[in-house]
Amino acid sequence: xxxxxxxxxxxxxxxxxxxxxxxxxxxxxxxxxxxxxxxxxxxxxxxxxxxxxxxxxxxxxxxxxxxxxxxxxxxxxxxxxxxxxxxxxxxxxxxxxxxxxxxxxxxxxxxxxxxxxxxxxxx
Amino acid sequence: xxxxxxxxxxxxxxxxxxxxxxxxxxxxxxxxxxxxxxxxxxxxxxxxxxxxxxxxxxxxxxxxxxxxxxxxxxxxxxxxxxxxxxxxxxxxxxxxxxxxxxxxxxxxxxxxxxxxxxxxxxxxxxxxxxxxxxxxxxxxxxxxxxxxxxxxxxxxxxxxxxxxxxxxxxxxxxxxxxxxxxxxxxxxxxxxxxxxxxxxxxxxxxxxxxxxxxxxxxxxxxxxxxxxxxxxxxxxxxxxxxxxxxxxxxxxxxxxxxxxxxxxxxxxxxxxxxxxxxxxxxxxxxxxxxxxxxxxxxxxxxxxxxxxxxxxxxxxxxxxxxxxxxxxxxxxxxxxxxxxxxxxxxxxxxxxxxxxxxxxxxxxxxxxxxxxxxxxxxxxxxxxxxxxxxxxxxxxxxxxxxxxxxxxxxxxxxxxxxxxxxxxxxxxxxxxxxxxxxxxxxxxxxxxxxxxxxxxxxxxxxxxxxxxxxxxxxxxxxxxxxxxxxxxxxxxxxxxxxxxx
Numbered sequence: 001x002x003x004x005x006x007x008x009x010x011x012x013x014x015x016x017x018x019x020x021x022x023x024x025x026x027x028x029x030x031x032x033x034x035x036x037x038x039x040x041x042x043x044x045x046x047x048x049x050x051x052x053x054x055x056x057x058x059x060x061x062x063x064x065x066x067x068x069x070x071x072x073x074x075x076x077x078x079x080x081x082x083x084x085x086x087x088x089x090x091x092x093x094x095x096x097x098x099x100x101x102x103x104x105x106x107x108x109x110x111x112x113x114x115x116x117x118x119x120x121x122x123x
Numbered sequence: 124x125x126x127x128x129x130x131x132x133x134x135x136x137x138x139x140x141x142x143x144x145x146x147x148x149x150x151x152x153x154x155x156x157x158x159x160x161x162x163x164x165x166x167x168x169x170x171x172x173x174x175x176x177x178x179x180x181x182x183x184x185x186x187x188x189x190x191x192x193x194x195x196x197x198x199x200x201x202x203x204x205x206x207x208x209x210x211x212x213x214x215x216x217x218x219x220x221x222x223x224x225x226x227x228x229x230x231x232x233x234x235x236x237x238x239x240x241x242x243x244x245x246x247x248x249x250x251x252x253x254x255x256x257x258x259x260x261x262x263x264x265x266x267x268x269x270x271x272x273x274x275x276x277x278x279x280x281x282x283x284x285x286x287x288x289x290x291x292x293x294x295x296x297x298x299x300x301x302x303x304x305x306x307x308x309x310x311x312x313x314x315x316x317x318x319x320x321x322x323x324x325x326x327x328x329x330x331x332x333x334x335x336x337x338x339x340x341x342x343x344x345x346x347x348x349x350x351x352x353x354x355x356x357x358x359x360x361x362x363x364x365x366x367x368x369x370x371x372x373x374x375x376x377x378x379x380x381x382x383x384x385x386x387x388x389x390x391x392x393x394x395x396x397x398x399x400x401x402x403x404x405x406x407x408x409x410x411x412x413x414x415x416x417x418x419x420x421x422x423x424x425x426x427x428x429x430x431x432x433x434x435x436x437x438x439x440x441x442x443x444x445x446x447x448x449x450x451x452x453x454x455x456x457x458x459x460x461x462x463x464x465x466x467x468x469x470x471x472x473x474x475x476x477x478x479x480x481x482x483x484x485x486x487x488x489x490x491x492x493x494x495x496x497x498x499x500x501x502x503x504x505x506x507x508x509x510x511x512x513x514x515x516x517x518x519x520x521x522x523x524x525x526x527x528x529x530x531x532x533x534x535x536x537x538x539x540x541x542x543x544x545x546x547x548x549x550x551x552x553x554x555x556x557x558x559x560x561x562x563x564x565x566x567x568x569x570x571x572x573x574x575x576x577x578x579x580x581x582x583x584x585x586x587x588x589x590x591x592x593x594x595x596x597x598x599x600x601x602x603x604x605x606x607x608x609x610x611x612x613x614x615x616x617x618x619x620x621x622x623x624x
Contacts, residue, residue, distance in 0.1 A: 109146055112150065116153035
């Protein structure tokens with residue numbers, strides 16, 4: 001367990017142990033349990049309600065746009081935090097302040113566009 | 124302590140103007156009523172022409188002294204530099220952008236593409252391409268490549284009612300993302316080995332004995348593979364034909380000219396300015412890529428019946444010719460002047476290829492969609508010389524140029540320069556292969572050109588209707604550019620990036 005790659009040996013051992021654990025427990029389960037399937041037992045079970053329709057029904061993910069907008073602002077915040085800690089430090093002047101607002105301006109244009117195209121209204 | 128870098132706004136003016144126009148166009152489209160959307164195309168065109176004007180102003184300042192104008196500098200090395208190489212590429216890209224915008228003018232209306240989004244995406248991608256030509260820093264180059272690629276995925280998929288368009292966009296997206304990941308891994312290895320992102324600092328570090336050379340060489344090869352995808356060199360080409368076929372014709376023209384030229388600008392910069400001393404590592408690989416690209420591209424192009432697919436395979440083959448001079452660089456380590464000559468051969472070929480290919484695409488976009496094929500089949504061009512003599516002549520001239528046959532002298536000069544470059548490097552086998560491939564190319568380019576003059580059911584080509592003014596201007600620009608390079612090839616030949624030491 002020495003050397004540069006030695007630390008990875010532990011990771012490998014954990015991996016092997018994990019695979020063994022799953023194989024042994026599922027295998028034991030298979031061997032010990034009785035197996036008498038009926039049509040009723042093979043139904044997809046969810047909260048005691050019989051399944052309706054196929055598994056390939058389409059659903060409309062209407063909130064994805066909001067997810068996008070959230071991601072935009074999350075990334076935005078990643079830029080803002082380091083900037084906020086240094087922008088008034090000596091050596092950084094007005095230019096630093098203006099630069100961040102230029103960036104925010106571009107993000108704001110995106111929001112403006114989304115609003116005009118009717119993305120922000122819930123349908 | 125001053126930590127703010129001053130920005131030379133004139134040096135960054137061309138891409139900056141495009142970016143600002145792009146944002147302006149997007150906002151204008153959101154607020155203008157739909158019937159005003161023709162204005163958007165005009166505004167976008169104005170932005171491109173303004174950028175071209177800024178480029179001219181820069182050229183007046185930079186060319187006479189032949190000293191690069193850099194900005195974002197650390198010490199003597201600059202991340203962004205405007206020299207002859209940059210100016211040539213930016214001018215070619217902007218002219219190509221103008222032609223693509225003119226072609227898009229009709230298509231946006233006919234195909235019902237959203238005008239604001241189309242022009243926003245196109246201008247953004249063009250701004251990215253201009254930035255690549257000026258980037259002397261791995262970060263700027265990678266970010267520039269992404270700024271070119273990301274809008275193009277959306278542009279390709281913009282014909283939303285057509286499933287093939289979406290498929291084309293998705294194919295390109297997956298391939299491009301993979302290639303970016305490979306390239307970024309290569310960049311990280313190079314950075315790890317040299318401790319710098321600036322190309323000239325990397326070049327100096329690679330020549331020092333203490334650098335971990337195996338790591339650096341692996342990085343160099345991975346970066347090369349990434350660029351191989353972007354310029355669609357065999358074996359990284361398989362996305363190109365389907366993508367060209369599914370995209371709007373103007374976007375296919377953009378892919379084939381602007382994206383490819385931008386990819387080559389980045390490739391030349393990285394290989395010569397950055398990794399010049401590793402020519403022994405990347406040279407043979409580039410030679411193999413070049414040989415495979417031209418052979419596979421030409422052989423498959425021979426069997427194509429659809430105009431757009433033929434152009435896609437021909438552009439793969441042409442990428443092979445462009446790579447060939449760089450492939451001959453292996454034996455020339457430590458001779459920066461000769462490396463410059465080889466880079467100049469590639470640059471000249473790219474510039475000439477750009478204008479002549481634009482001419483072909485301009486005629487294709489006039490022909491439009493026939494049976495779900497952009498530009499129709501080759502047989503649809505039968506008898507075009509009688510119904511549209513000027514357009515048919517222009518197409519025949521551009522095809523002759525692509526084949527490298529007189530009267531298309533521009534294409535001939537480009538081929539000669541590439542041949543000379545390959546022979547300078549002492550790669551006889553590559554030159555022989557190129558000669559064989561040029562003959563293969565003649566077969567399909569001339570088969571197409573001869574159909575224009577063949578007797579055919581003339582009512583079919585007459586159905587294309589009169590030539591709209593914007594198409595006439597676009598074809599005129601491309602043909603004038605090609606003719607200019609036929610007469611004054613020295614304008615574009617012999618321009619290489621400024622190499623340090």
